[in-house]
Amino acid sequence: FVPRFLDQLTENDLKVETKSESKSDTLSAVIKWLRHLASRLPENDNLCRSLDALRLKIILRLLQTNSFSGKMNALNEVNKLLPSLNSMHR
Numbered sequence: 001f002v003p004r005f006l007d008q009l010t011e012n013d014l015k016v017e018t019k020s021e022s023k024s025d026t027l028s029a030v031i032k033w034l035r036h037l038a039s040r041l042p043e044n045d046n047l048c049r050s051l052d053a054l055r056l057k058i059i060l061r062l063l064q065t066n067s068f069s070g071k072m073n074a075l076n077e078v079n080k081l082l083p084s085l086n087s088m089h090r
Contacts, residue, residue, distance in 0.1 A: 002034060003054050011065055018062060018070045028077055031055045055081070 006027070009017070017027055035051040038044050059081075062074035 002030065003051060006031065006058065007054055009058075011061070014058070014061060015065060015067050015070060018067070018073050027058065028055065028080070031058070 031051060031054060035048055035055075038047040038051055041047065055077075059074045059077045062070045062077070065071065
């Protein structure tokens, strides 16, 4: 339910949810925790991949908004995401 809800947020919803950095962090934290929970389930590969894709999709949508703070929050999310990608490929 939660990933579907987040995926269906409109641009205005995203603007409201990311006006402050703490709200943007909350949105990202929800997806990150869902992925953490999904990683503990058996047969979790597809679910984990779809949650990773959702996180990237929301970052892309934030980068495409007219809101400067939304774009900055998205860039901060990319910056947080890079170290986790590096550790996955070691």
